[in-house]
Amino acid sequence: MKGDAINLGELIARQTPGWSLEQPFYLSAELYAIECRGWLAKQWYVLGHSSELSLPGSYIVRELLQESLLLLRDKSGQLRGFYNVCRHRGSRLCTADGRTQRIVCPYHAWAYGLDGALETARALPTGVDPSRLSLHPVAVAEIGGVILASLGAEPSSLEEARRCFEPGLQYLELAGARIAARRQYPTRANWKLVMENFTECYHCPASHPEYCRVMQHVDQYGRDDPVKSAAWVREEARWLKADADSDSPLGAPDRDGVDARYWAGRSPIGNGRLSQSQDGCPVAPLLGGQKRFDGGVTAFVLRPFVYLLAANDYATLFQFLPTGPESTDVVISWLVNGKATDEAVDVDRMVWLWDVTTLQDKVIVEQNAQGVRSQDYTPGPYTTLESGSARLVADYLAGLGEN
Numbered sequence: 001m002k003g004d005a006i007n008l009g010e011l012i013a014r015q016t017p018g019w020s021l022e023q024p025f026y027l028s029a030e031l032y033a034i035e036c037r038g039w040l041a042k043q044w045y046v047l048g049h050s051s052e053l054s055l056p057g058s059y060i061v062r063e064l065l066q067e068s069l070l071l072l073r074d075k076s077g078q079l080r081g082f083y084n085v086c087r088h089r090g091s092r093l094c095t096a097d098g099r100t101q102r103i104v105c106p107y108h109a110w111a112y113g114l115d116g117a118l119e120t121a122r123a124l125p126t127g128v129d130p131s132r133l134s135l136h137p138v139a140v141a142e143i144g145g146v147i148l149a150s151l152g153a154e155p156s157s158l159e160e161a162r163r164c165f166e167p168g169l170q171y172l173e174l175a176g177a178r179i180a181a182r183r184q185y186p187t188r189a190n191w192k193l194v195m196e197n198f199t200e201c202y203h204c205p206a207s208h209p210e211y212c213r214v215m216q217h218v219d220q221y222g223r224d225d226p227v228k229s230a231a232w233v234r235e236e237a238r239w240l241k242a243d244a245d246s247d248s249p250l251g252a253p254d255r256d257g258v259d260a261r262y263w264a265g266r267s268p269i270g271n272g273r274l275s276q277s278q279d280g281c282p283v284a285p286l287l288g289g290q291k292r293f294d295g296g297v298t299a300f301v302l303r304p305f306v307y308l309l310a311a312n313d314y315a316t317l318f319q320f321l322p323t324g325p326e327s328t329d330v331v332i333s334w335l336v337n338g339k340a341t342d343e344a345v346d347v348d349r350m351v352w353l354w355d356v357t358t359l360q361d362k363v364i365v366e367q368n369a370q371g372v373r374s375q376d377y378t379p380g381p382y383t384t385l386e387s388g389s390a391r392l393v394a395d396y397l398a399g400l401g402e403n
Ligand code: FES
Pocket: 086, 087, 088, 089, 090, 091, 105, 106, 107, 108, 109, 110
């Protein structure tokens, strides 16, 4: 397979709907390079949280699709994003997070304002217009505390997702939250294997005993048992009516809506639990305007890469960052109420569920990648419990063909 030039149209046309993809989609450096210039570049990625850019002049340096980006808060409080590349001869500008009034290149000291405009460049020849040497911007957005970026010249619109997310994020005061923990899970697998895995729970009973113990929906909704699924749908409705926080602006995720490009909604953890901790007891003070623990989880999803899941006391913000044809970084940040003291947050018990689950996912996804490298690998059918993965792959193929 390696070494053959890719005929994209033929490759896309050859894929069987409802089946996993052929080997080049998971291994090929050439196809990955095509994705980075096209389909992957157009998507939005979580790059951080507003608390990392709390002051004018605060900046963070983050990698996205092999590009180094500089995200900063300008003097007016606006978020801005630039390629971390000097307009003189291309030096990296910043190598670590910090705070500054001007961005000064370490090579020949060209200096840029926080709006990216070139302000000082010694001995610039007459006739060279400095206003044409501003830093190159990248698309950035901030939705309720979540910082997003896209490398696309015309990234997909975020306005509808913003309208969908903002009431729920504002209610939880996610913009004023603070990061209580962050962990990275570099995974030796193509991003599609990581995301196919993340968007199905068919594997949960075999791979995630802790998650299954905590989240009642897996047992009741995740086993292709119509009687159990109907019982879970009834339980969700009962919870929303009887137990859920009636002040929350969000209700149940619409089962059809769960297939949408973006959605936000609430559902119960179940099993009498108030939080997603080992014993179901709270691990931090309530987030935002909530007045009590109702044992719910609020999900905010923007396909394919943006996922935020909030229990009453902490939110789990996921980053999925493709880093190569066979590597993906998964980064999780745990957010708590911005006023919560360190003593009030039990970090170990807070990170427990998604840490243990993501470590398990890293193992199974890397084993998946190993099998896909075999000459014996051929695509296989997604089951009815992997509709999320099937949807991800179908959307991707449709979008890839539009390049
Ligand atoms: S490369 Fe930045 S000032 Fe020369």
